[in-house]
Amino acid sequence: MVHQLATAVAQGDGGWIDFNVPLLVDRFWSNTVDGLAYGSVYALVALGYTLVYGVLRLINFAHSEVFVVGAFAAYFTLEGLGFRPGPTPQLSTLSIVANLLLAGAVAMIASGLVAVVLERVAYRPLRRRNAPSLVFLITAIGASFVVQQLFFVTRGANPERAIRILRPRPLFEVFGAKVTNIQIIVLVAAVALWVVADGFVNRTRLGRGIRAVAQDPTTATLMGVNRERVIMLTFLVGGVLAGAAALFYLMQIPQGVVYNGGFLLGIKAFTAAVLGGVGNLRGALLGGLLLGVAENYGQSLLGGAWRDVVAFALLITILMFRPTGILGESLGRARV
Amino acid sequence: MSGARLVRLLATAAAVSLAVAGCGGGGGDAPDGRDTGAAAPNVPAGAADPRGDGKAQCSGVNLAYVGSIAGDNAALGIAILNGAKLAVKQHNDANPNCQVTLKQFDSEGSPDKAPGVVTQVINDPSVLGVIGLPFSGESKAVGATINQAGLVAITPSATNPALARNGWRTFFRGLGNDAVQGPAVARFLTEELKASKVCVLRDDSEYGIGLAETVRGALKDKVVCEDQVKTKQKEFSATIGKVEQARPDAIFYSGYYTEAAPLAQQLRDRGVDAKLVAPDGAKDDEFVKNAGDAAEGAYLTCPCVPADAFTGFFDSYKKEFGVEPATYSAEGYDAATVLLKALDKGLKDRAAVLEFVRGYEGQGLTKKFRWDATGELTETPVWSYRVENGKIVKHKPIGS
């Protein structure tokens, strides 16, 4: 069957896999711009995976739900501020900025708190018992189910009706590709948040604690680093970034508030983290942006049906040739 | 994720239709050429009421809902289940001597869970009729088994045309299949909208693929671009890039409202102003609400008759469940009503109920119910609708 599959794919059975090179060339720059903006969401979520992985060597599978919590929090904030589904209202710039900042702040706080609570409930008891790392994976899955199902039971299976307060408008063009106000905001804010996170980890006292634990937990503890506090801090930072990512996601995709909305995005973000080199903050940013762009190129070239195949094929190919990701694992070995 | 007709019963739409009909003097064409409904076929004035005459006598006979209640595909299943629940509740409240229980079985919408629950249903002799199964995949998996048991199953949402071609005597479809709508949509695009360049976009569901095939087959060389999106995808920039390059007059999106809403919004945001047409899978209030103002002016097609008598259903549903009826709620209600009529007749075994349903003829909320030998409805009129001022209003009949 492998052979058959291979021939089927090669022959382009059913006509769904023609290589549409003209489209790829034609849409190259607009795909790049859109991919970067969407990829910055991946990047921010990927940072959470990477931080936790760096410190605990643990794939925090429940991180995608932390993102979902942020999305719901931002949504409810906007709703609480009096916005309703339907046409985008006309607001002053100041009002838009204030409302978005407020929604973002609430999302970041909610996500951060939930991440910390998850750590307490699902991971800390296991660490106390020296559980093997696979077990963390299972509680993470369990926690993921619980958070998801809480939203399912209380909010139903349909997405929340979209609320949007800022309409995208093209600001300028890059090689013929329109760049919208939302895309600029999201990209700039995501990079800024990354700079802050990177600075926090690499330049502050608390960040040094994180790096120390990542490098060598035993020695770090002996040297007086409070390991539990560092872990809590790591989850908090990852959660806050996921909350911000949720806001940026909703600015681009207001229809995305739904109980199972984190799953695919979580896998993609984790893929992004691995692409760049899991445990490496720079890698997460690079991986996220790269994945966003590559998905778009792949879709133009092969057709929309191959969107996810492109992402996973890219992942496998990179790991084949560079098993530790593009930039390598480095939280523990970060420059001191 | 196949299955696909969406008859979301909107009080608003119904109210608008009524208002328009009133203005037009009770019939005829309104000045803007819109058919106003009095001339519509099968106005469900005499729609079957699950309450009946209140004198029904029965005991020990039940119905079952088999479909998704939890899991990823829950939304669609719960809407159907609630519709059916409402019918049974109305029936039981009105008929003290005929108390019917609607037993619920969760198939998770998945072919591998369905056999277990269906076996359970079959082994329960009190169950004389099934509302379900909602999805084509699970229906395919267990159809033969249900047929062997001689148990009537009316699917409120599975639209794969092949389902009726298996020779299952107990399979009934409560809505038109995908092969009915496609040609009508193609005619609507070329004749009504005068489109000579059309982009056909579809999702990856059986419904979306099947319908896109029939539309594409009828449009032939008028199709200038095609692309597929994934279920749950919410970001469409690459697909929109393809559309931008092709510069079509009209875009047909073959899929459900969950993807249609963000797609419509992103298309309009990017300045694509081609006419947008989507099928019954997107004819849902959620589409209009979720697309913001981007849904305005979009056309929706549906093998369902505009309903003027739905307000009662809408209100009771909302009162009962606290939410508005959703996709297929009315189909579930109709399917349950047909089966309740059989029980009210005092029928006591599956064979009798099967015969009753085979010979059934009557108006329901969504359409007239009469089935041919394969279990397809004999009349499945197709209508177009339009989004105006944030509401879905009927446009005109486009085929049958």
Next chain:
Amino acid sequence: MNAHIASRAGVRILARRVGEWWHGLSRFQQWGVLVPLVVLIYLLPVLNPPLLTTEPGTDFPIAMFNAARMALIAIGLNVVVGQAGLLDLGYVGFFAIGAYVAALLTSPDSALGVRYPWLVVVPVAMAVTMLSGVVLGAPTLRLRGDYLAIVTLGFGEIVRLLADNVEPLRGNRGFQQVAGPPGTHADGSPIFTQTGGTPWYWLVVTVIILVLVLVGNLERSRVGRAWVAIREDEDAAEIMGVPTVRFKILAFVMGAGVGGLSGALYAGQIGFVNNQKFDVVTSVLFLAAVVLGGAGNKVGVLLGAFVISYVPDRFQAVAEYKFLIFGLALIVLMVFRPQGLLGARQRLLARGRDAYRRLVGRPEQVVTKGPTPDSGRGVRT
């Protein structure tokens, strides 16, 4: 709190007592206990015990078949994860390949136009999946730990997406009338039907016993020792002369074969295969079965699979809440029993029981300790 700790300690002591007692028995006495137990297991769907039953929600024999199928999958995955310590998140890919091979070779919907009997198809399905195990394993197995996990996850997804997109695999439309095993009752009606869970259950339990014997023998052989060595410390194993890559591929292939077998069984029972049930969630549930039961412990893995498959079926009555219950159950079970319901036994000697008795003069001590699939780089505490 003290009472709580005491009771937990009590459970642990009890578990150890049972273990010691079991290993203290002679082979003959063990059989004496085992045979009635196996008979009981065979009889389960017929007995349909009141508290255990999943009815009226779902048919009990079919629920038992599904649990047994999950158990078979868990045993296959346990070879990869529990024995060799290779974290595989794409195991569903092998399961899917098995199901699709069965569908392609037996369904009238298949473009191949052949309808081979089921008995022919099963070995073919296993062979194809084992081959795909080599294809996936050969290039990826130099990766370790989480990287291997994510690559296998990608592999599983790609298999599913190919089923979505490649025309001959029919995506969502799927294949109907996939064949099952042959055999008819005296009256000519087939034994293996979609509604009759019991024959299927017996078939799978029999297969499980055969696979257990096979895997058990492998485990006690050079191969098994090599796997454990790799699991505990791959570098050390390499230095000591274990050809790690070869044994890792072997583990992958063994696991893949069992996955393919269960895929073919699955396809046969449902009689229908489409692209719906081969996603990451399914893969993760497979893994959950292994870890929950206690990776590396065959009996534990069987138990874990039972819990994973049974809990959602059991709570059909509260369908809306069943996944919530499931999630909570996973957390609670793992928090209180991190090594799994039954932990892995660190018994490497081929004739462990005899050797222990000779050396120490008393039965073997049962150490329950979780395997550490990534010991070199795992959670450091």
